[in-house]
Amino acid sequence: MSHLELSGISQSFRRADGSLHRVLAECSLAIERGEFVSIVGPSGSGKTTLFNVIAGLAAPQSGTVTIGGARVDGPSARVAYMLQKDLLMPWRTTLENVTLGLEIRGVPAREARRRGSELLERYGLAGSEGLYPGALSGGMRQRAALVRTMVLEPEIVLLDEPFSALDYQTRLMLECDVRRIIDERGCTAILVTHDIDEAVSISDRVVVLGGKPASVKLDVPIELTVEGARTPVTSREAPEFRRYHKAIWEQLEVALPGAA
Amino acid sequence: MTTDAKPLGAALPRRVVRGAPWLRHAAVPAVQLAIAAVVIALWQFGADAHLVNGQLFGTPAGIVSAARRTFADGSMAADTTATVYETVTGFVLGSVLGSVAGLMLWYSRFVARVVEPAAVAFNGVPKIALGPLIIIWLGAGVESKIVLAFVSTLVVALLAAYGATREVDADLVTLLRSIGASRWQIFRKLLLPSAMPFMFAAMRINVGFALVGAVVGEFISSQRGVGHAVFVAGNLFDLNTVWLGILELSIVAAIMYALLARCERLLVKGRT
Ligand SMILES: Nc1ncnc2c1ncn2[C@@H]1O[C@H](COP(=O)(O)OP(=O)(O)OP(=O)(O)O)[C@@H](O)[C@H]1O
Ligand SMILES: [Mg+2]
Numbered sequence: 001m002s003h004l005e006l007s008g009i010s011q012s013f014r015r016a017d018g019s020l021h022r023v024l025a026e027c028s029l030a031i032e033r034g035e036f037v038s039i040v041g042p043s044g045s046g047k048t049t050l051f052n053v054i055a056g057l058a059a060p061q062s063g064t065v066t067i068g069g070a071r072v073d074g075p076s077a078r079v080a081y082m083l084q085k086d087l088l089m090p091w092r093t094t095l096e097n098v099t100l101g102l103e104i105r106g107v108p109a110r111e112a113r114r115r116g117s118e119l120l121e122r123y124g125l126a127g128s129e130g131l132y133p134g135a136l137s138g139g140m141r142q143r144a145a146l147v148r149t150m151v152l153e154p155e156i157v158l159l160d161e162p163f164s165a166l167d168y169q170t171r172l173m174l175e176c177d178v179r180r181i182i183d184e185r186g187c188t189a190i191l192v193t194h195d196i197d198e199a200v201s202i203s204d205r206v207v208v209l210g211g212k213p214a215s216v217k218l219d220v221p222i223e224l225t226v227e228g229a230r231t232p233v234t235s236r237e238a239p240e241f242r243r244y245h246k247a248i249w250e251q252l253e254v255a256l257p258g259a260a
Numbered sequence: 261m262t263t264d265a266k267p268l269g270a271a272l273p274r275r276v277v278r279g280a281p282w283l284r285h286a287a288v289p290a291v292q293l294a295i296a297a298v299v300i301a302l303w304q305f306g307a308d309a310h311l312v313n314g315q316l317f318g319t320p321a322g323i324v325s326a327a328r329r330t331f332a333d334g335s336m337a338a339d340t341t342a343t344v345y346e347t348v349t350g351f352v353l354g355s356v357l358g359s360v361a362g363l364m365l366w367y368s369r370f371v372a373r374v375v376e377p378a379a380v381a382f383n384g385v386p387k388i389a390l391g392p393l394i395i396i397w398l399g400a401g402v403e404s405k406i407v408l409a410f411v412s413t414l415v416v417a418l419l420a421a422y423g424a425t426r427e428v429d430a431d432l433v434t435l436l437r438s439i440g441a442s443r444w445q446i447f448r449k450l451l452l453p454s455a456m457p458f459m460f461a462a463m464r465i466n467v468g469f470a471l472v473g474a475v476v477g478e479f480i481s482s483q484r485g486v487g488h489a490v491f492v493a494g495n496l497f498d499l500n501t502v503w504l505g506i507l508e509l510s511i512v513a514a515i516m517y518a519l520l521a522r523c524e525r526l527l528v529k530g531r532t
Contacts, residue, residue, distance in 0.1 A: 055438045081438040083431055091453045091530040100449065101439040132530035152439065 001069050002030035003188045004054070004156055009063035010213070011049050022213035023049050027063070029207060029216060031188055036179065038191045038199035040248060041209030047192045050209075051158045054190070055081050067156065077105065080154035084161040086145040088133035094144050095120065095129035101152045119147045123181065139170035143177070150181060157182060159191040163198065175202050175232040196252075200244045201235035208251040218251045220244065315497070322500035323507070330504065335489065340508050342484040343474055346402050347512065350409020351463075351470035358417025359459050365418075366425035366451055367443070376422070379415050387412040387473055391480045405477035405485070412473035413466040420462030424455035460524045467516045471509060486512075 011024040023046040031037050039047050052058040054065055056074045065072040067079070080101075088097045095116050102112035117129055125143055133141055142162060149157060159178070163171045179202050182189045193199050199206045200222055208218035224230060224238035235241065300320045306312035307319040314322065330336035365372035390411060398404040428451060436446050478487025486505045493501035 052434075057434060057437055075438050075440045077440065079438070081435060083435065085429070085431055087429065087432050087435050089432070089450070089453065089530075091456075091528065093530070100436075104436065104439050104441045104445050104449070134530065 003033040003035070003068060004029075004031040004190075005064075005066045006030075006050075006054070007064055007066075009050065009053055009060045009065070011046065011053065011058070011060050012213075024060075025211075025213035025215050027209070027215050029219070031190065031205075033188055034183075034186055035205060036182060036189045036191070036203050037205045037207060038193055038203040039207045039209060040193060040196060040199050040252065041214060042252060043194070045209045045211075045214040047209060048160055051081065051160055051190075051192065054156075055079050055158060077152070078155040079158060080149045080152050080156070081158045082145060082149045082160065082162050084164055086133070086138075086141040088136075088141055088144060088148075090133055093130050093132055094125065094136065097133065097144060098148045098151055101148060105152070115151055116147070119151050120144070123147050123150075123177065137170075138166055139174060142166060142174060146174075146178060146181070150185065153185075155187060157187050157189045159189060161192055161194065164194065171198075172233060178202075179232055196245050196248050197236065198232070199248065200241060201232040206244070206248055208248055210251060218248065220247065316499065318499035318503045323503045326498075326500040326504045330489070330501070336508070338484055339486045339489045339505075340512065342402060342488075343471075343478070343486040343509070344512055346405035346474040346477070346485065347409050347470045348516070350406045350473060351413055351466055351516070353406070354410045354413030354470065355417045355459075355463050355466055358414040359421040359455075359462075362418040362421025362423075363425060363447070363451060363455060365422045366447070372422065379418055379422075383415045383419060387469075388476045391476055395477065395481050400481040400483065402484075405474045405482070408477040409470040409473035412469040416466055416469060417459065417462050420458050421455055424458035425451050427458070428454050456528050457524075460520065460528060463520055464517065467513055467520065471513055475509065 006027055006029045009024055009027040010022070012020045012022045015021050027050065029037075039050070041047055049058070053060045054072065056065075056072045056076055056079070059073070067076065072079075088094075089100070092100070095113060098116040098120060099107075099109075099112040102115065103109070107115075120126060120129055123143060123146065125140060125147065128136060128140060128144070133144070136144065142165075145162070162178075163174055166174060175198060178189075191199070191202065203222055205219065205221050207216055209215070210217040222244055224235050224240050226234045226238050228234060303312065303317075304320045307314040307317070307321075312319075327336070330339075365375060387408065391408060394407050394411075395404045398407060432450055433446060436450055441449070474485070475487035475490075478485035479491045482488045486508050490502050490505035493499075493505070
């Protein structure tokens with residue numbers, strides 16, 4: 001039994017004119033415990049829709065999601081969601097933002113603060129506990145959002161383009177940190193990204209969603225030969241890197257000028 | 261935990277101002293006082309030299325003696341107390357009930373869609389037009405003025421609070437839901453704090469509206485209040501007493517703004 005199993009997920013939305021807009025068709029995917037999987041696909045292919053189903057925020061039209069064999073039918077403490085926008089609340093300090101989820105889950109305030117500060121410190125945000133988000137840089141804000149996600153001690157982390165608003169260097173750094181932190185905690189992670197390099201360099205496996213309605217078009221394990229430890233930075237030096245990039249690129253059906 | 265820490269940016273001066281800190285703080289009020297003093301002196305001088313018609317424009321000395329007189333006979337205290345009572349009661353009721361109702365509309369899209377067009381239409385009505393009705397129904401006492409101040413502020417507060425709930429980032433709602441937040445928790449932790457600045461903006465506007473409501477009510481029919489005093493004095497061409505009333509009303513408004521600003525600093529955090 002895999003940690004996370006999607007079987008035959010279909011989802012549609014009703015358009016304003018009443019017709020049915022089929023977004024996902026029969027998506028099936030099994031992800032093992034501790035695996036880091038990236039999902040790439042054209043804009044509008046239903047990646048966020050799929051995440052909403054996994055997070056239990058929307059029931060699929062058909063199909064089932066199971067986590068550790070248990071069926072998902074609502075938001076679950078085993079899953080944490082991190083979005084492209086950091087979504088820090090401007091009226092809360094960094095620490096108060098980080099402890100938001102614990103507060104909602106009814107963890108006593110002192111305990112929540114202790115756990116929050118500990119993680120902030122561990123993930124390089126020591127000293128910013130009392131600052132409001134307006135005083136943090138983009139990278140620090142996204143890092144705080146990551147701490148807010150991890151402090152909930154999820155089994156599965158859903159990352160919906162969390163790096164896309166960052167500059168290249170901050171992004172690489174954060175990619176490395178996220179991968180390390182996820183591994184450290186033994187979490188299973190799914191990352192949605194538009195950046196093929198990012199998907200290949202950070203993941204154990206890349207899934208391509210495509211078609212209308214979308215389904216899984218490609219599912220490739222990434223095996224890279226690197227010297228020393230594999231990180232999103234060293235991965236980019238691997239000889240196989242370009243080959244994976246090309247294989248995924250071809251599946252994305254990107255309409256390029258001149259490639260009629 | 262340091263909850264009172266300011267964003268780093270707030271600690272930095274916006275631009276370099278030369279001079280001692282106390283001088284920098286004192287500069288603006290000093291200039292304001294100087295301008296007021298010059299205007300008052302010119303006004304008095306003009307009236308004394310018969311360059312300005314003191315009968316038509318009043319004089320600073322006349323305003324001072326009107327103040328002395330009304331202070332001595334107790335009418336200043338009675339009138340300002342009445343107006344402040346009407347204004348503040350109407351303002352608080354209108355702001356609180358309006359804000360609560362506006363926030364509640366977030367709970368029910370259906371009710372919101374029923375109520376919104378009516379609220380928008382009512383918002384456009386000059387509330388003064390309701391004065392005669394309200395006074396006929398409630399009489400010439402303070403109640404009718406409170407209700408006028410109340411209806412003048414209610415819909416502004418309601419629309420501001422409801423508008424604020426619609427400005428809330430849908431992704432933040434998604435995030436909270438994914439954590440397992442109940443609707444009440446989403447309201448408490450997200451809707452309320454994010455609507456707070458909008459509600460305060462509405463209250464700043466409503467200070468003026470509440471005063472207009474109370475004073476116009478006093479104009480129409482009353483025995484007491486700054487509006488009453490101004491109305492009576494105006495009919496008698498006692499311009500000095502009219503000026504005094506205007507001065508009293510501006511002081512009341514200024515105090516209300518200051519108190520509001522203090523509440524806002526206490527309740528709205530993390531924004532500059
Ligand atoms: N709640 C909804 N109601 C109606 N249509 C929706 C809803 N959510 C998503 N859709 C539609 O479903 C399609 C897929 O949306 P989704 O957000 O999942 O795409 P995505 O793959 O995440 O795209 P992007 O890469 O741009 O984030 C879009 O056409 C969108 O308009
Ligand atoms: Mg998306």
